[in-house]
Amino acid sequence: MRVQSHYTSRVHASSGRRGMDLPGRRRKIFPGTGPSGGMRRDVVVLVGAGLSTASGIPDYRSAEGLWTLFDPEEFHIERFLADPDGFWRRRVDLIQRSGILDAEPNEGHRILACAARDGPVAAIVTQNVDGLHHKAETPIGRIIEVHGDSARSRCIACGRMEDTRAVVARYGGGAPRCLRPRCGGLLRPNVVLFGEPVTRLGEAWDALRGATTLVTVGTSLQVWPVAGLVQEALSAGIDVVIVNDAPTPFDGRATRVLRTDVVEGLGRLFPDAARGAAVHAS
Numbered sequence: 001m002r003v004q005s006h007y008t009s010r011v012h013a014s015s016g017r018r019g020m021d022l023p024g025r026r027r028k029i030f031p032g033t034g035p036s037g038g039m040r041r042d043v044v045v046l047v048g049a050g051l052s053t054a055s056g057i058p059d060y061r062s063a064e065g066l067w068t069l070f071d072p073e074e075f076h077i078e079r080f081l082a083d084p085d086g087f088w089r090r091r092v093d094l095i096q097r098s099g100i101l102d103a104e105p106n107e108g109h110r111i112l113a114c115a116a117r118d119g120p121v122a123a124i125v126t127q128n129v130d131g132l133h134h135k136a137e138t139p140i141g142r143i144i145e146v147h148g149d150s151a152r153s154r155c156i157a158c159g160r161m162e163d164t165r166a167v168v169a170r171y172g173g174g175a176p177r178c179l180r181p182r183c184g185g186l187l188r189p190n191v192v193l194f195g196e197p198v199t200r201l202g203e204a205w206d207a208l209r210g211a212t213t214l215v216t217v218g219t220s221l222q223v224w225p226v227a228g229l230v231q232e233a234l235s236a237g238i239d240v241v242i243v244n245d246a247p248t249p250f251d252g253r254a255t256r257v258l259r260t261d262v263v264e265g266l267g268r269l270f271p272d273a274a275r276g277a278a279v280h281a282s
């Protein structure tokens with residue numbers, strides 16, 4: 001397997017066929033109960049920016065995506081270190097244009113929250129930094145935020161966290177500084193920047209080890225090393241189910257591809273959770 005532990009926006013070569021809805025190749029994907037009759041928790045879900053577009057946060061790579069407005073290199077660790085003032089100018093712009101701090105969870109987040117609380121989902125590995133799984137009341141132990149969270153900013157000198165909303169509110173044009181007395185260190189977003197190691201990836205691998213199915217939701221699977229989870233699942237014979245409205249490099253090797261809206265796809269895969277989410281919302 002490709003060894004790549006640093007977050008990169010580089011697009012990797014695709015493989016196999018594209019653009020088709022594949023029927024289930026093996027057993028039924030979600031058999032429901034385990035040998036003892038209890039609920040099996042053997043599904044890991046890998047989430048991307050497409051889950052949050054219905055919450056009003058643009059993704060990166062769609063026609064309206066954020067990369068039409070920003071260059072990924074602007075959010076590289078090297079850029080932050082070389083020019084923190086310029087980095088923060090663009091970062092504040094990104095935060096404001098994406099509406100990420102004010103967004104609310106949508107039906108898709110609620111379905112996954114129910115599936116993680118009462119259904120077969122053992123872990124939600126999310127590339128998103130919008131905190132919407134938390135706002136949807138997903139059990140905290142089942143969320144693995146591999147790219148961090150943008151709601152908080154962190155002092156690189158003392159590690160003190162500050163609410164990003166407050167940081168943006170007092171933003172005056174230069175890189176914001178730590179408020180701890182006698183520190184004054186540089187603040188950075190509490191997210192994994194391009195070029196940095198993905199810190200919680202080990203937990204994602206561990207979750208995958210106990211899984212029979214990996215469901216990917218609203219992700220182009222072009223961002224590494226997280227896309228390597230799919231590669232690994234395929235190598236291990238784990239069923240891969242892809243829910244996305246556009247092709248991904250792994251479609252040709254997936255057990256099933258649902259080329260549809262994330263909420264519709266999740267409703268088909270987790271009907272009980274979808275009913276639970278509807279009851280919860282009403």
Ligand SMILES: NC(=O)c1ccc[n+]([C@@H]2O[C@H](COP(=O)([O-])OP(=O)(O)OC[C@H]3O[C@@H](n4cnc5c(N)ncnc54)[C@H](O)[C@@H]3O)[C@@H](O)[C@H]2O)c1
Pocket residue numbers: 047048049050051052053054057058059060061062065066127128129130131147218219220221222223243244245246260261262263
């Ligand atoms: N909400 C967020 O926190 C947010 C937003 C933008 C980017 N990001 C970051 O950027 C990286 C981008 O990678 P990615 O793969 O997550 O995003 P991406 O932009 O590369 O891919 C998103 C995919 O979702 C699809 N999509 C969009 N809306 C959909 C919908 N309603 N139904 C079905 N499919 C839909 C798009 O066609 C696209 O293929 C992530 O690592 C993440 O950290 C996060």
Ligand SMILES: [Zn+2]
Pocket residue numbers: 155156157158159160178179180183184185
């Ligand atoms: Zn500090």
